[in-house]
Amino acid sequence: MKVLVAVKRVVDYNVKVRVKADGSDVDIANVKMSMNPFDEIAVEEAVRLKEAGKVSEIIAVSMGVKQCEETLRTALAMGADRAILVETDVELQPLAVAKLLKAVADKEQPQLVILGKQAIDDDANQTGQMTSALLGWSQGTFASKVDLAAETVDVIREIDGGLETVKLRLPAVVTADLRLNEPRFIKLPNIMAAKKKPLDKTTPADLGVDAAPRLKTLKVAEPAKRSAGIKVANAAELVAKLKNEAKVL
Numbered sequence: 001m002k003v004l005v006a007v008k009r010v011v012d013y014n015v016k017v018r019v020k021a022d023g024s025d026v027d028i029a030n031v032k033m034s035m036n037p038f039d040e041i042a043v044e045e046a047v048r049l050k051e052a053g054k055v056s057e058i059i060a061v062s063m064g065v066k067q068c069e070e071t072l073r074t075a076l077a078m079g080a081d082r083a084i085l086v087e088t089d090v091e092l093q094p095l096a097v098a099k100l101l102k103a104v105a106d107k108e109q110p111q112l113v114i115l116g117k118q119a120i121d122d123d124a125n126q127t128g129q130m131t132s133a134l135l136g137w138s139q140g141t142f143a144s145k146v147d148l149a150a151e152t153v154d155v156i157r158e159i160d161g162g163l164e165t166v167k168l169r170l171p172a173v174v175t176a177d178l179r180l181n182e183p184r185f186i187k188l189p190n191i192m193a194a195k196k197k198p199l200d201k202t203t204p205a206d207l208g209v210d211a212a213p214r215l216k217t218l219k220v221a222e223p224a225k226r227s228a229g230i231k232v233a234n235a236a237e238l239v240a241k242l243k244n245e246a247k248v249l
């Protein structure tokens with residue numbers, strides 16, 4: 001069984017991004033970029049399914065600038081078999097990524113597509129759902145457990161206040177949540193071996209997809225600064241403040 005895993009190159013989660021002076025965007029010049037953390041979980045899950053003998057081939061796919069190759073090499077070092085870069089300098093929004101992913105899926109015919117539940121740069125949480133809709137495949141989003149069988153996949157989903165289990169008929173789209181697994185540490189020999197694994201390149205035009213943005217960013221602003229807290233002398237003062245000032249009691 002073939003699995004397609006989508007990996008996005010994003011600003012590293014340790015970087016505190018700054019808004020550009022003109023408020024047009026965040027400034028990502030010279031900041032560290034890494035694989036989106038939820039996509040690492042998606043790749044890890046695919047590799048575990050292969051190690052369990054349930055999957056025969058893992059294809060990592062990334063859309064974006066040339067440097068996404070580094071992200072794909074990381075996926076290959078984790079255990080993906082080959083990679084596809086859909087190269088473009090156009091700013092990609094979730095709908096464009098979903099259309100590109102559908103085009104790649106149409107060619108590759110995987111039984112399962114695994115994505116992260118959300119990219120930590122745009123926080124959109126849309127691409128998996130849109131991909132499933134465009135393909136007409138079932139979806140299991142926010143997965144915290146995936147149980148793959150020959151024709152179905154059971155997905156335990158993290159929902160408000162609990163867990164929901166869904167049984168999907170394959171082919172299906174699954175998005176990985178935080179508790180699905182803990183991605184492995186990549187060893188040096190695997191990084192070296194990944195350099196020799198195949199990485200194919202294509203473009204949105206080759207795939208017949210118009211990837212132009214449909215949304216326009218009007219303004220980007222820093223969140224409001226939190227005001228400083230105060231110390232109270234005793235519980236009685238705290239209760240009085242909650243009653244009279246915060247009016248929550």
Ligand code: AMP
Binds near residue numbers: 117122
């Ligand atoms: P989003 O809908 O933007 O929050 O992204 C959800 C998931 O879609 C990510 O975790 C990735 O798995 C996938 N994705 C989004 N953008 C890209 C991209 N440019 N290349 C590859 N995968 C992507």
